[in-house]
Each structure stands twice: as C-alpha cells, then as structure tokens.
Amino acid sequence: MVNALVPHKIWLPKAERARRAAQYVRMSTDYQQYSIANQMAAIAAYAQKFELEIVRTYRDDGKSGLHIKNRTGLLDLIDDVQCGRAGFACILVYDVIGNLLYDRHSCRLREYNKRNPPEQWIRKVGVFEPVISPELFAKARAIIAARKSTKGLSNEEMLKRLRILLKKKGRLSRDIISDAPGVPSPGLYQFRFGSLRSAYRLIGYALTRDCEYIDSRDDRHAIIEEHALKLGTALAAFAGDVKFDQVHRTVEVRGLIVSLRIARSSHDGNEKHSPTWTVEHGQHPPPGLIFGIRLDAGNRVVRDYFLMPASKLVERLRFTESSTKRYGLRGFGSVDDVIRAIKRRLGRTQIKTSRVTVSAGGI
Numbered sequence: 145m146v147n148a149l150v151p152h153k154i155w156l157p158k159a160e161r162a163r164r165a166a167q168y169v170r171m172s173t174d175y176q177q178y179s180i181a182n183q184m185a186a187i188a189a190y191a192q193k194f195e196l197e198i199v200r201t202y203r204d205d206g207k208s209g210l211h212i213k214n215r216t217g218l219l220d221l222i223d224d225v226q227c228g229r230a231g232f233a234c235i236l237v238y239d240v241i242g243n244l245l246y247d248r249h250s251c252r253l254r255e256y257n258k259r260n261p262p263e264q265w266i267r268k269v270g271v272f273e274p275v276i277s278p279e280l281f282a283k284a285r286a287i288i289a290a291r292k293s294t295k296g297l298s299n300e301e302m303l304k305r306l307r308i309l310l311k312k313k314g315r316l317s318r319d320i321i322s323d324a325p326g327v328p329s330p331g332l333y334q335f336r337f338g339s340l341r342s343a344y345r346l347i348g349y350a351l352t353r354d355c356e357y358i359d360s361r362d363d364r365h366a367i368i369e370e371h372a373l374k375l376g377t378a379l380a381a382f383a384g385d386v387k388f389d390q391v392h393r394t395v396e397v398r399g400l401i402v403s404l405r406i407a408r409s410s411h412d413g414n415e416k417h418s419p420t421w422t423v424e425h426g427q428h429p430p431p432g433l434i435f436g437i438r439l440d441a442g443n444r445v446v447r448d449y450f451l452m453p454a455s456k457l458v459e460r461l462r463f464t465e466s467s468t469k470r471y472g473l474r475g476f477g478s479v480d481d482v483i484r485a486i487k488r489r490l491g492r493t494q495i496k497t498s499r500v501t502v503s504a505g506g507i
Contacts, residue, residue: 164232165196168221170204183238199232231391241281242274294328299336302328307347316349360443364406368393371437371479372404378483383490398490401432403454408443423461429454435482449476451485
C-alpha cells in the first residue's frame with residue numbers, strides 16, 4: 145500500500161494486555177533431546193488453547209543451569225520485568241522444575257474437555273534439568289495457594305487486613321503487600337478498588353511521595369500518540385509506507401526508526417539552579433533517532449522539541465538547558481520543524497542509496 149500509515153501496535157486495554165505473553169526456553173547440556181523447538185511447539189499449543197499471543201522470546205542455548213549468571217536469556221527476562229520494559233502480562237515456560245505431566249485434561253468423543261483430578265495424572269519426575277530448584281517451586285506454589293484463598297474475601301475483609309498490615313509495618317507498598325502472608329495480592333486490590341492508592345485512601349493511609357507522574361501517565365500517552373500520528377502522516381505522504389508501533393513508541397520509514405520520548409521537567413526549588421528534564425529509557429530504543437517532546441514546568445503542556453541519536457539515550461537521561469549539546473540534542477520550536485529535519489535526513493539517505501546503486505551497476 146502506497147503512502148500508508150500502518151499502526152502495528154497500540155496501547156492496549158488491560159484485557160488485551162493480559163493476553164500478551166513472553167516465552168522462556170532453554171537447552172540443557174545434559175538433556176539435548178528436549179530441543180528448544182519442541183519446547184516452543186508445546187508453548188505455542190498452550191498459548192493457542194488459552195488465546196495468548198506470544199510477543200517476546202527469551203532463550204538460553206546449551207547453558208548450564210547451575211548458576212543463573214550463565215543464563216543471559218533468563219537474566220534479560222528478569223531485567224525487563226523489573227525495569228518495567230515488559231510488554232506482556234504473563235510468562236510461559238515449559239515446566240520449570242523438569243517434570244512432564246500428561247492426562248491433566250481429557251475429552252471423550254462428543255463430550256466437553258474436563259480437568260482430571262491430580263491422582264489421575266501421569267507424572268514423570270526429573271525428565272530434564274529444572275529451571276528452578278524444587279524448593280523454590282514449592283515456595284512459589286505455597287504463595288499462589290495462599291493468594292487463591294484470599295480471592296473470595298469481601299472488600300471489607302480485604303481492607304481490614306490492609307489496616308492490620310499498615311499497623312504492623314508502619315507503611316505500605318506493593319512489595320510489602322506481596323510479601324505479607326494472608327494478605328491479598330496487590331493486583332487483587334487494584335481490581336477491586338481501581339488502584340492501590342484508592343485502597344490506601346479507604347483505610348486512611350496517605351502516600352508521602354508525589355504521585356503526579358502516575359496521575360499524568362494517560363496524558364503523556366495521549367501526547368505521544370498525537371505526535372506520532374502527525375509525524376507518521378507527514379512522512380507517509382513524503383516517503384511512502386510508515387510503520388507505527390505504539391507499544392514501543394516508534395515510527396519507521398525507509399529503514400529509519402524514530403523513537404518518541406517525553407522529557408519531564410523538575411526543579412529543586414533553588415532559584416540559582418536551572419530546571420532539569422528527564423527522559424526515561426523505557427523499551428530499548430532501536431538504532432535511529434529519538435524524537436523528544438519537552439514539557440513545561442507543570443509537565444502538562446509541550447514546551448518544545450529535540451532530536452538526538454538513539455545511541456545517546458543510555459538508561460535515564462537528565463539534562464539542563466546548558467547541557468543539550470553534550471548529549472547531541474538539537475532543539476526545535478515546533479513539530480513541523482522536526483518533521484522537516486527528518487525529511488531532510490531521509491532525502492540525504494535516498495540520494496546516498498541511489499549513488500551506491502549506480503556505482504554498483506557500473507562495476
């Protein structure tokens with residue numbers, strides 16, 4: 145399709161995000177017959193059965209499982225989840241403790257699929273090297289079982305347990321709630337009350353930290369979407385097909401990937417000090433350009449824009465007005481100025497490609 149803006153992904157509603165999954169597969173040096181391909185096939189069948197979309201794969205090829213430092217794929221998975229870069233809601237692994245189970249479900253002719261009781265399962269223990277130790281697996285199962293037992297609690301009982309936990313700990317956080325036995329999971333509190341902070345308010349607990357960043361999240365998403373759409377539409381008319389990925393906040397045209405990022409303002413209150421803008425690293429930006437949208441002091445209105453090489457955005461970037469050159473930031477007063485700059489770069493790339501093609505043909 146010519147001159148098309150193709151939105152590859154969107155910021156998904158919670159129900160759709162819940163269907164996005166990552167898979168972790170690994171090859172054991174001692175059990176090579178359980179290939180990564182076989183694991184992925186089994187996971188794919190499971191994902192299809194439960195209507196899950198596998199959007200990311202983490203893998204370790206032929207690595208020993210004795211030390212986690214040898215599993216770069218698993219370490220990447222843990223890092224992405226802990227740093228908030230996971231664009232998925234669940235993780236699929238082909239039996240983490242090395243056992244194989246059969247006949248957990250059965251379906252006779254003209255009958256519905258039914259779950260068989262555990263005593264009827266066919267179990268083979270220790271078929272291949274486990275991803276985690278049996279002790280850790282047992283601990284995780286105990287936590288899950290405890291969480292399940294709290295799902296039937298009334299809202300009043302959930303808040304009562306939260307009050308008791310607050311009195312015991314003196315403060316509340318997601319980690320404190322997750323580690324507390326007999327207390328529902330943070331996710332259940334979010335589901336019942338809309339958010340953890342809503343549950344906090346109902347028991348009279350006020351957070352001391354500023355939550356403006358959380359409250360303005362939807363506004364930032366709207367700003368990104370608005371500018372990405374304007375950028376993509378302009379580039380589609382200029383250079384043809386454009387791929388718009390809202391999950392990773394990128395616009396791709398002619399092999400150039402432009403990642404959109406918000407630069408939030410902050411100030412320590414000292415008049416002698418300059419305001420600082422922070423750009424979160426977020427999802428690993430691919431090679432190309434960063435299209436920065438700089439907000440004003442209230443972090444609600446766009447102040448101006450900048451372009452910078454994606455390679456310069458390492459972890460979190462903090463800059464002041466006087467340090468923009470150090471990071472290769474080029475400022476612009478309007479989004480139209482940014483679009484013209486990107487068009488000029490695409491034009492130079494097209495000329496360079498044409499010259500290379502002619503030269504190769506001459507040879």
